[in-house]
Amino acid sequence: MSTSLTDRHPPTAAGGTAAPRRTKRRTPLGGSRHGLRERLMAGGFMAPAVLLVALFLLAPFVWTIYRSFFGDSRTSPFSWFDNYTLFASDPALSRSIENTLLWVVGTVALPFVLGLAIACLTDSSRFSRLARLCVVLPYALSGSAVAVVWNFMLTTDGAVNQVLTNLGLGSLTQGWLLTWPGNTLVMILANAWQATGVAVILFLVGLQSIPPETLEAGALDGATGWQQFRHIVLPQLRPVSIIVIGMSLVNGLKSFDLIWVLTQGGPGRATETLAVSMYNETFLELRPGAGAAIAVVLTVIVLAASWLYLRRQLDVKGV
Amino acid sequence: MSASGRTSRAAAPLARRRFLAGAAAGAAALTAAGCARGTATSAQPGTTSISNDNATWDDGYRAAGRELKKITGYSLRPLSNPSVTSYQQVVQMTLQTSKSSDLVKWASGYQLKRLARAGGLTDLGGVWKGYADKGWVRGESRDAFSYRGTVYGIPLYESYYVLFYSVPVFRKLGLSAPGSWEELLHCAEVLKRNKITPFLASQVGGWPAIEWFQELVSKTDPHFYQRLVAGQASYTDEPARRAMDLWHDFMRKGWMTPPDFDQARGPGALKEGTVGMFLHGTWQSAGMAAAGLEPGTDYGAFILPTVRPATAKSVIAESGVFAVPSHASSHTAAMANIASWLDPSVQRVWSDFLQDSSANPTVRSSNPVVAALQRDIARDHRLPLVRYWEAGPPSLIQGNTDDLGGFMAGQTSPATTLRRMQDRAHDEWAAWKRDEA
Numbered sequence: 168m169s170t171s172l173t174d175r176h177p178p179t180a181a182g183g184t185a186a187p188r189r190t191k192r193r194t195p196l197g198g199s200r201h202g203l204r205e206r207l208m209a210g211g212f213m214a215p216a217v218l219l220v221a222l223f224l225l226a227p228f229v230w231t232i233y234r235s236f237f238g239d240s241r242t243s244p245f246s247w248f249d250n251y252t253l254f255a256s257d258p259a260l261s262r263s264i265e266n267t268l269l270w271v272v273g274t275v276a277l278p279f280v281l282g283l284a285i286a287c288l289t290d291s292s293r294f295s296r297l298a299r300l301c302v303v304l305p306y307a308l309s310g311s312a313v314a315v316v317w318n319f320m321l322t323t324d325g326a327v328n329q330v331l332t333n334l335g336l337g338s339l340t341q342g343w344l345l346t347w348p349g350n351t352l353v354m355i356l357a358n359a360w361q362a363t364g365v366a367v368i369l370f371l372v373g374l375q376s377i378p379p380e381t382l383e384a385g386a387l388d389g390a391t392g393w394q395q396f397r398h399i400v401l402p403q404l405r406p407v408s409i410i411v412i413g414m415s416l417v418n419g420l421k422s423f424d425l426i427w428v429l430t431q432g433g434p435g436r437a438t439e440t441l442a443v444s445m446y447n448e449t450f451l452e453l454r455p456g457a458g459a460a461i462a463v464v465l466t467v468i469v470l471a472a473s474w475l476y477l478r479r480q481l482d483v484k485g486v
Numbered sequence: 487m488s489a490s491g492r493t494s495r496a497a498a499p500l501a502r503r504r505f506l507a508g509a510a511a512g513a514a515a516l517t518a519a520g521c522a523r524g525t526a527t528s529a530q531p532g533t534t535s536i537s538n539d540n541a542t543w544d545d546g547y548r549a550a551g552r553e554l555k556k557i558t559g560y561s562l563r564p565l566s567n568p569s570v571t572s573y574q575q576v577v578q579m580t581l582q583t584s585k586s587s588d589l590v591k592w593a594s595g596y597q598l599k600r601l602a603r604a605g606g607l608t609d610l611g612g613v614w615k616g617y618a619d620k621g622w623v624r625g626e627s628r629d630a631f632s633y634r635g636t637v638y639g640i641p642l643y644e645s646y647y648v649l650f651y652s653v654p655v656f657r658k659l660g661l662s663a664p665g666s667w668e669e670l671l672h673c674a675e676v677l678k679r680n681k682i683t684p685f686l687a688s689q690v691g692g693w694p695a696i697e698w699f700q701e702l703v704s705k706t707d708p709h710f711y712q713r714l715v716a717g718q719a720s721y722t723d724e725p726a727r728r729a730m731d732l733w734h735d736f737m738r739k740g741w742m743t744p745p746d747f748d749q750a751r752g753p754g755a756l757k758e759g760t761v762g763m764f765l766h767g768t769w770q771s772a773g774m775a776a777a778g779l780e781p782g783t784d785y786g787a788f789i790l791p792t793v794r795p796a797t798a799k800s801v802i803a804e805s806g807v808f809a810v811p812s813h814a815s816s817h818t819a820a821m822a823n824i825a826s827w828l829d830p831s832v833q834r835v836w837s838d839f840l841q842d843s844s845a846n847p848t849v850r851s852s853n854p855v856v857a858a859l860q861r862d863i864a865r866d867h868r869l870p871l872v873r874y875w876e877a878g879p880p881s882l883i884q885g886n887t888d889d890l891g892g893f894m895a896g897q898t899s900p901a902t903t904l905r906r907m908q909d910r911a912h913d914e915w916a917a918w919k920r921d922e923a
Contacts, residue, residue, distance in 0.1 A: 346895065434894060435893070451571070452881055452885060
């Protein structure tokens with residue numbers, strides 16, 4: 168950063184030529200006045216961002232950790248790990264963890280597989296632009312808007328059941344949002360409908376960056392279409408895959424808006440994920456201590472999952 | 487900008503500095519504006535601000551405010567936040583600051599008790615006494631507006647839980663509003679035979695799950711309902727089991743709409759004739775009017791009959807509350823307005839707007855259906871019961887409402903549901919009492 172900054176100085180700004188300045192810049196920073204100035208400058212540029220992150224992210228998080236050790240009665244007494252033991256004793260939170268896991272698996276697997284398939288199929292086909300537009304369009308919608316559309320589809324007297332009835336498949340009609348785990352699974356599908364768009368865009372970018380020579384070489388060596396895909400295309404899509412999976416992983420763990428608008432975590436708290444449980448405990452059940460404990464656990468899981476995944480993947484050479 | 491490359495290079499740093507300076511100034515201005523005091527709740531001459539979570543009532547507040555101004559010199563200025571959850575957070579937080587509005591809309595019962603015990607509300611005992619002396623409030627409802635004997639709220643409205651029905655559909659099928667449990671079952675059977683779902687039941691939005699529970703328990707035994715919500719009876723006791731079995735039986739017979747049926751579609755469903763009866767608060771009358779239904783000709787309403795003829799008659803009542811924050815910006819004006827809120831001239835306008843009953847028992851509703859219900863309640867000396875939502879500690883009610891939603895979706899049996907509700911009642915009542923000690 169310092170290099171690029173100083174490179175932009177006009178050559179005559181310090182009264183010398185470019186060559187001595189370059190030499191001066193390459194001296195160790197510590198000890199020299201110039202180095203100190205650069206460091207102060209860098210600090211000055213970083214300070215607003217650091218301050219904002221500290222003020223609006225780190226400070227509330229520290230306070231949330233602190234709050235999670237206090238009870239939810241009127242006097243909020245110190246309660247050690249009581250709020251955390253709810254994960255073992257409260258069936259709603261156990262269900263919430265199950266749902267969160269389902270969401271993580273669903274939101275990672277579905278957009279990845281569908282996104283890759285759609286990107287490969289539309290990369291060079293005749294109607295690729297139209298097909299891509301159809302898939303990518305839902306990504307431009309907000310989660311709440313998507314939920315409103317799917318609510319129209321999935322309620323017991325909604326579009327899906329009406330279509331099934333009209334097709335003579337009345338026996339298949341059901342309350343899609345009413346019974347677990349079906350309600351969680353259909354919401355994951357609704358989420359995949361929206362989230363696949365961004366995966367398609369990323370995979371298309373990845374596909375277009377693959378040198379055609381590699382595919383030609385494979386074809387000359389007699390590789391079939393599947394073999395080319397498996398051994399030439401897929402390995403070269405690895406960087407994009409890492410991004411798609413990483414994003415989906417975090418999105419799955421913090422899924423909220425779609426669930427809140429479709430079911431509010433119900434019926435009977437059956438469709439809550441940890442993010443919804445956190446909101447529910449804090450604002451509806453009026454237990455901010457329990458809500459804080461869920462928030463802490465959720466944050467730890469998101470950070471740990473992201474760190475483990477990215478550390479493993481980003482070590483790969485060339486990424 | 488210039489044909490000369492030299493000029494461009496020389497100007498660039500200056501432009502950048504100017505841009506950065508401008509951006510910094512803009513950021514500083516935004517920060518300053520963000521830190522500045524808002525004016526929404528500040529005192530404004532001749533008005534009192536009122537925090538409200540139902541934006542569709544704003545016109546009603548303004549109309550009632552014009553009547554109030556004739557008496558007190560202060561009109562009403564509604565400040566609406568349509569998200570109930572965020573509204574509650576905002577009110578609870580601003581009560582502790584100097585930024586609270588002059589009047590706050592809240593729920594009665596334990597919802598008000600919870601707000602009052604955090605402090606920040608004005609004692610309205612004097613105002614209540616003035617109303618009680620004139621007969622403008624029901625004396626027996628005082629507890630629902632009090633915390634530890636002190637009154638903190640004045641009734642904002644009073645609604646009853648009733649079954650709306652479609653007059654044309656009933657007439658076509660040769661039915662009339664049922665006066666007994668047997669007649670109710672007969673209506674349901676006839677409607678079902680004619681491919682009309684007899685009852686609307688919903689858990690969309692959470693709280694509607696309490697509606698059938700409170701009705702069936704109170705119509706099984708109203709005194710048991712009173713003991714149950716006071717924490718003096720068990721959810722696993724016989725009357726609660728009987729009520730849940732009735733509900734379960736209705737569901738099994740296909741007499742109830744699916745639990746994901748949105749109540750907002752209720753008036754439309756009555757109009758179309760796809761649903762026969764719609765259990766809801768009488769404040770739904772405004773929704774009926776919005777759907778183009780005329781009271782008396784298009785819809786009627788009755789109170790659910792008791793399960794046994796000998797059971798005491800009762801009605802579930804819901805009261806909203808006006809409270810005055812201690813730090814209200816225009817406290818004097820707020821007290822003046824709240825002392826005249828139940829004046830019949832103000833209530834006439836307010837009741838007409840809501841098409842509902844007034845909290846002042848001397849004011850008859852102009853809606854003939856609601857007026858008939860008021861007469862029914864007075865004639866039969868129906869025992870008024872606090873709605874379940876306000877009748878117990880909020881954490882208990884919220885948890886039990888979730889359980890009832892699960893029951894409606896078929897996740898739990900009546901017995902399991904009641905056992906869970908009782909377990910929670912045990913814990914939450916203990917917690918509430920500990921806090922009160």
